[in-house]
Amino acid sequence: MIHFMNISRRKFLGAAGAATAIGLAPKLGFAQTPKSGGDLVIAINGASTANSLDPRTFNSPYMAVLSGSVFSTLVEVDGPKAALQPGLALDWQESQNGLVWTFDLAPNAKFHDGRPVRSADVIFSLMSHIEEGSRSNSRAIIKAVDKIEADGDHRIVVTLKAPNYYFPASLSNYSLGIVPEGTTEFTGIGSGPYRVTNFVPGEILETERFDDYFKSGKAHVDTVTILAANDPSARINAIQSGQAHIAGNLDARAVTLLEALPTVDLVFQSGMGFAGFNMMLDRAPFDNALLRRAMKYAIDREDLIQRIYGGHARLGNDTPVPPDAGEYAAGVTQITYDPDRARDLFKQSGHSGPIVLQTSPAAGAAAVDAATLFREHASRAGIEIEVKREPADGYWGKIWAQTPFHGTIWGARPTVDMIMTVAYSSSSPANDTAFKNPEFDAALQVARGAPDAEERLQASHLAQRILNENGGAIIPAFQDTPEGVSKQLAGYVTGTMAIGSLHAAENVWFV
Structure with missing residues (x-):
């Protein structure tokens, strides 16, 4: 068992990956130079007409994939071993035996409306999960926080009520997307790779590439559409017909059918799901x-x-x-x-x-x-x-x-x-x-x-x-949940959560 003591972000990445080594190796990877362009369509279940673009309400596969496409969390999870990666936080450091955590934020991150992402936005977003009446699935995570303080515009210091050597991993939860300070009307303003152009709850999300996305070498496709495909057969039909380029949470009993499709790669999402x-x-x-x-x-x-x-x-x-x-x-x-x-x-x-x-x-x-x-x-x-x-x-x-x-x-x-x-x-x-x-x-x-x-x-x-x-x-x-990925795509990496650990939108490109 790995001993998480005096842990920096770099040490934590390797340790967390080893502690959760419970996945399958990716079958699609980065063998080619990424190309820009194209319109990506994803089909996934869990959509509802009651859905909202308030991250605190996200609690289904559909909204999780939406979150990974539109919003940014401080920490992200990548690959079949659930390795932690920088999100809005480029680095983090533990002190006082896991009681205090310092996160350094990306200085170039912007929201979709052009405003810079600041410490104040992060503090506002995180603490909103424990407001009175909050039903957020991250409430228990943030309730463990004693206080969050800004150390300038691009650093926050989190003091917990009790030590937690796994706290950075908790901040990858898909409902912890960061929004601008003071947000009361949730229209999808995040700092993720794609910004919302149309959202019909229970039906469709349409987005376009955010050219000021803070990560370099990401967000290759021009647009991302996420279709609500709650019925299992609808997801199979979408990937089989070519209506969708990626379909998640497929029925395992359709594996033989999917393996026979000449236009589709079959991969498996494996982990603690x-x-x-x-x-x-x-x-x-x-x-x-x-x-x-x-x-x-x-x-x-x-x-x-x-x-x-x-x-x-x-x-x-x-x-x-x-x-x-x-x-x-x-x-x-x-x-x-x-x-x-x-x-x-x-x-x-x-x-x-x-x-x-x-x-x-x-x-x-x-x-x-x-x-x-x-x-x-x-x-x-x-x-x-x-x-x-x-x-x-x-x-x-x-x-x-x-x-x-x-x-x-x-x-x-x-x-x-x-x-x-x-x-x-x-x-x-x-x-x-x-x-x-x-x-x-x-x-x-x-x-x-x-x-x-x-x-x-x-x-x-x-x-x-x-x-x-x-x-x-x-x-x-x-x-081990099957996913269908069009052979038109490259850069897809299987993960422990659906649709490439929720981040396929920013990783894939058309060959």
Whole structure:
């Protein structure tokens, strides 16, 4: 385990990459000299008519890809090993044993309206995530901040409430895009490679290259269009027909079809991303621990991996940490399919009658089919699941984290600490199972802030055990998600998040 002490940005980049070595090597790279020009079209799911250009509201694959095209975060994630790279912050330095972090900002960065990006803009943007009423999925990240101070126009000093050796990685979260100080009307003014020319929520985003983008050698295509393609077949059709040059979150069962397409390269997004099922702990019937445990034993994970993901997945154990991650708690007993045990636990729970499972293609290309297969597995334990397919539009606002039992999907994060904090800490609005456990929160704090690396690792293992035994997440697998990339493109690098770690727009060019 790597010891993050007195860590500079350069040291951190290598360390973070090694700690999260859980991806596949890119199949498309930078073998040619980039060319300028052309109109890039991306098809991705997760769009809604309720979407807004306020980064604090971003919580779906569509808005994450939009964020990577229009906005800039302080830190970025790149490649199959989730290596940290400079974003608006060119460098960062830790002091006081992970309690204080200094970030040096790009002096040439500008917003799309021509204003320079200053320390004041960064402070305003970050602190807005903890304003009263904020539902940002970055709220728990910024709530750990004691204060942020400007040291001139291009440096900020962040003092945390407690040490966190992984804090820079947290600032790569796609909802932490920087906007101008004082912004109240969110029209898409960011400092990313492309600026908004048209946005119809739930339908389309159209952008043009921002000529004053602060990164040199990036943003090769003239325009980027992001199509809302919530239906899995729509994404397949878009890449198959040539309507889109990149299509993400494709159905694994279409791999054979995609491999046969002469105009498309098939790549796999691999990492800590997962689709699963949420049991909400703060409401009936899943405020019943015995019922939750029964459901965990009622799903055949190995069968799901083969029949839903075509074998392109790794076994899950109801924590967001895959078995090939460096921090994986191998000592936590793997939950396996056991209909008899599930039946006994279900009887002990006292629950009777069917359990409604609400899901949608918004929660993954195979979400509805996975739920249907879960119903088949559970029936052998005498547990009746009623699968209710919901429309993709509005799913993230009306169903996800709102109803007792529903489908979910999470993109990968660069560190275990980040996904555990955002998805399961008590203070996070994105805690989609309403899991609130003081012992878990305390373990997370040690896992991110203890000076000794081994102590941090053991605390992470404890947090995983607590979540496995007490949580409401059923995470059967970590899928290697197919993506289709047109052979007309070069420069595409697969990552642990969709569409080239959200940054394909600035990296690719037409050959």
